[in-house]
Amino acid sequence: MSNNTRTVPGINVQSTADIAFLLLCYFLMTSTMDQQSGLQRRLPPMPQQGQEQQDTKVNRRNIIIVKINSQDRLFAGDQLMVVSQLKDKIKEFLTNPNNDPNLPEMEPTDIPGFGTHRVSKGIISLQNDRGTSYQAYIAVQNELLKAVNELRDEFSMAHFGRKFAFLSEERQEIVKKAIPQQISEAEPKDVAKK
Amino acid sequence: MASFKRSGKRDMPELGVSSDIVFMFLFFFMVTTQLRSTEVKVRVRLPEATEIAKLERKDLASYIYIGSPTLQYQNQYGTDARIQLNDSFKTIDDIRNFIAAERDAMSEADRQLMTVSIKADENVRMGIITDVKQELRRCSALKIMYAARKTGGQ
Numbered sequence: 075m076s077n078n079t080r081t082v083p084g085i086n087v088q089s090t091a092d093i094a095f096l097l098l099c100y101f102l103m104t105s106t107m108d109q110q111s112g113l114q115r116r117l118p119p120m121p122q123q124g125q126e127q128q129d130t131k132v133n134r135r136n137i138i139i140v141k142i143n144s145q146d147r148l149f150a151g152d153q154l155m156v157v158s159q160l161k162d163k164i165k166e167f168l169t170n171p172n173n174d175p176n177l178p179e180m181e182p183t184d185i186p187g188f189g190t191h192r193v194s195k196g197i198i199s200l201q202n203d204r205g206t207s208y209q210a211y212i213a214v215q216n217e218l219l220k221a222v223n224e225l226r227d228e229f230s231m232a233h234f235g236r237k238f239a240f241l242s243e244e245r246q247e248i249v250k251k252a253i254p255q256q257i258s259e260a261e262p263k264d265v266a267k268k
Numbered sequence: 269m270a271s272f273k274r275s276g277k278r279d280m281p282e283l284g285v286s287s288d289i290v291f292m293f294l295f296f297f298m299v300t301t302q303l304r305s306t307e308v309k310v311r312v313r314l315p316e317a318t319e320i321a322k323l324e325r326k327d328l329a330s331y332i333y334i335g336s337p338t339l340q341y342q343n344q345y346g347t348d349a350r351i352q353l354n355d356s357f358k359t360i361d362d363i364r365n366f367i368a369a370e371r372d373a374m375s376e377a378d379r380q381l382m383t384v385s386i387k388a389d390e391n392v393r394m395g396i397i398t399d400v401k402q403e404l405r406r407c408s409a410l411k412i413m414y415a416a417r418k419t420g421g422q
Binding site: 091101105106110112116119120202203204208209211212215219220 | 290291293294297298301314315316317318319320321322323326329383385388389390391392393394395397398401404405406408410411412413414415416417418
């Protein structure tokens with residue numbers, strides 16, 4: 075034991091900056107910052123094995139068939155069109171503004187918390203070929219979503235004075251019920267090779 | 269008059285502050301980024317879309333990469349579109365095990381929220397995507413996301 079008062083040796087802090095830099099570089103190299111984003115969809119559940127595939131009878135007028143063939147040509151309701159026309163076609167299909175007997179029925183439904191609203195019974199059936207390019211498929215999916223989103227925005231603006239994204243959750247539920255997103259991705263058909 | 273005294277020896281002031289800033293940067297990156305878990309062995313250029321939504325829970329997402337192998341794997345696997353799960357090339361039949369494994373790694377409550385993100389190249393054909401979709405339906409992994417990037421401008 076020495077009598078000298080001992081001072082605690084100063085810790086050299088200079089190197090911590092270097093160490094932190096090193097760690098920083100390591101994390102910069104090994105990590106990604108890209109946003110994970112995309113089109114969210116729900117697949118229909120697979121029909122159970124013994125369960126009869128019940129074809130719910132859907133009135134012909136309530137279905138629009140959107141078909142993309144192997145040459146990426148787009149047909150909507152037996153009509154050849156380009157992708158940019160699809161949105162308006164779908165919007166017209168889903169709203170049926172003039173009560174056209176060839177467009178889907180509008181059924182007045184009671185929505186809790188809102189009242190009755192004419193809810194469209196329209197279903198969009200999306201069919202594609204095995205040879206369709208993914209790009210074209212996504213473009214069409216995007217256009218269908220855009221049509222629904224725009225209708226929801228319009229409904230929200232008219233009844234709540236705000237866009238759909240800025241509504242509270244309960245109101246979003248109401249809008250979702252008023253304008254359902256009924257896109258069915260058809261069962262793949264066995265396309266015979268010719 | 270008071271005069272400023274000069275102390276005999278002047279040291280450079282210690283530079284202790286800079287390390288705090290660097291540490292701050294470090295924590296920022298640690299929080300905002302996620303570790304790159306897999307090496308992507310297929311060329312994936314995501315298709316463009318405008319109506320995209322952000323993936324809410326990144327930790328609950330599983331990724332399926334579909335595209336043609338990158339150059340270094342081409343002489344081994346050819347140029348046809350292939351499926352990559354985790355770190356290796358797989359076939360449609362492996363999806364079932366992959367989904368099961370991903371499910372097991374999650375807590376009970378989170379399994380419902382699992383999202384399968386399909387990261388496919390814009391040039392692949394729908395045939396392979398349809399197969400993947402059917403297999404996912406069979407595994408009842410129904411929440412899917414077609415990964416896409418935002419189109420620049422309207």
